[in-house]
Amino acid sequence: MADPEKAGNGSSRENPKYESATVLEMEGVGFRYPGTPHDAVDGVDLRVEEGEFVVLVGPNGSGKSTLCRLASGLLLPSRGRIRAFGLDTAEEDLLPTIRSQCSLVLQNPDHQLLASTVREDVAFGLSRLGLEMEEIRERVDEVLAFLGIDSLADRDPLTLSMGERKKVALAGALVRRPRLLISDESTGMLDPASREEIMEALISWKERSGAALLHATHREEEVAMADRAILLNGGRAVFTGRPMELFDLEEARELGLAPPPLVELARELARRGHPLSTPRWSFHRIADSLSALVGHDDGGQGS
Numbered sequence: 001m002a003d004p005e006k007a008g009n010g011s012s013r014e015n016p017k018y019e020s021a022t023v024l025e026m027e028g029v030g031f032r033y034p035g036t037p038h039d040a041v042d043g044v045d046l047r048v049e050e051g052e053f054v055v056l057v058g059p060n061g062s063g064k065s066t067l068c069r070l071a072s073g074l075l076l077p078s079r080g081r082i083r084a085f086g087l088d089t090a091e092e093d094l095l096p097t098i099r100s101q102c103s104l105v106l107q108n109p110d111h112q113l114l115a116s117t118v119r120e121d122v123a124f125g126l127s128r129l130g131l132e133m134e135e136i137r138e139r140v141d142e143v144l145a146f147l148g149i150d151s152l153a154d155r156d157p158l159t160l161s162m163g164e165r166k167k168v169a170l171a172g173a174l175v176r177r178p179r180l181l182i183s184d185e186s187t188g189m190l191d192p193a194s195r196e197e198i199m200e201a202l203i204s205w206k207e208r209s210g211a212a213l214l215h216a217t218h219r220e221e222e223v224a225m226a227d228r229a230i231l232l233n234g235g236r237a238v239f240t241g242r243p244m245e246l247f248d249l250e251e252a253r254e255l256g257l258a259p260p261p262l263v264e265l266a267r268e269l270a271r272r273g274h275p276l277s278t279p280r281w282s283f284h285r286i287a288d289s290l291s292a293l294v295g296h297d298d299g300g301q302g303s
């Protein structure tokens with residue numbers, strides 16, 4: 001990929017599983033929590049296509065979590081319209097279908113872990129989908145292997161580290177094979193290396209499955225990884241576009257968002273005539289690109 005500004009792009013329009021390319025559509029969506037004086041979400045228009053990675057970014061209280069709950073059909077809009085997979089969330093009969101095709105991952109995994117072993121916990125997400133035991137076992141094994149936590153299958157989730165518990169919660173979301181994965185600050189409460197692991201898992205899952213990813217965050221480095229960014233402020237979507245354009249926006253700077261160091265580094269290198277071939281804005285990917293640039297790519301073993 002020659003254009004580093006397009007990093008993270010990976011559509012799968014041709015995926016035959018899905019008949020409709022638009023996974024989520026919001027038109028003029030507003031939401032106010034009962035008894036509060038302001039709209040938490042105020043007139044948001046938004047579209048997420050299959051295979052797309054869209055990031056919701058904005059300061060605390062800007063409406064990210066509310067938008068995630070609206071997108072997953074947990075909250076219904078006070079005004080405007082939401083369609084998920086072409087189905088209107090205002091139609092009560094359709095809500096079970098909509099919810100069965102969305103998974104929501106939250107910041108605190110302990111709000112999502114229920115069973116006494118990892119395997120049972122992950123399988124729990126499938127209990128209401130009416131699958132055979134055999135298929136449940138296959139799906140659980142597959143997702144545990146994908147996330148590299150198969151060795152934890154018989155452990156009690158509560159004895160695991162935060163990073164491991166996050167992966168178990170994520171496994172419970174992915175095992176349902178959603179068409180839309182909504183991640184509400186799922187990288188919160190982690191150290192940088194573990195955050196990057198979760199982001200890599202989210203993105204590679206998205207690329208394998210052809211599903212869509214809507215990820216709420218306030219971290220610039222995660223914004224950089226997305227195909228498209230939506231900046232929220234006071235419940236309004238004040239910008240929608242490519243992450244690199246967002247970083248150059250006056251309003252984003254005022255809200256404390258700046259290009260992350262990796263992006264600054266890549267831009268400076270490009271200015272000096274050494275554009276990086278960056279498949280993704282992660283520390284390890286950039287390290288790979290830099291190694292390739294200086295001509296001794298030792299696969300990260302160091303010397």
Ligand SMILES: Nc1ncnc2c1ncn2[C@@H]1O[C@H](COP(=O)(O)OP(=O)(O)O)[C@@H](O)[C@H]1O
Pocket residue numbers: 033034036039040041058059060061062063064065066067
């Ligand atoms: N359960 C709730 N009841 C009342 N107000 C809420 C509730 N959850 C969020 N809010 C308010 O809605 C607004 C948006 O919050 P939220 O969606 O949590 O934003 P973010 O996730 O970006 O921090 C804030 O003003 C917040 O105080």
Ligand SMILES: [Mg+2]
Pocket residue numbers: 064065066184185
């Ligand atoms: Mg939030």
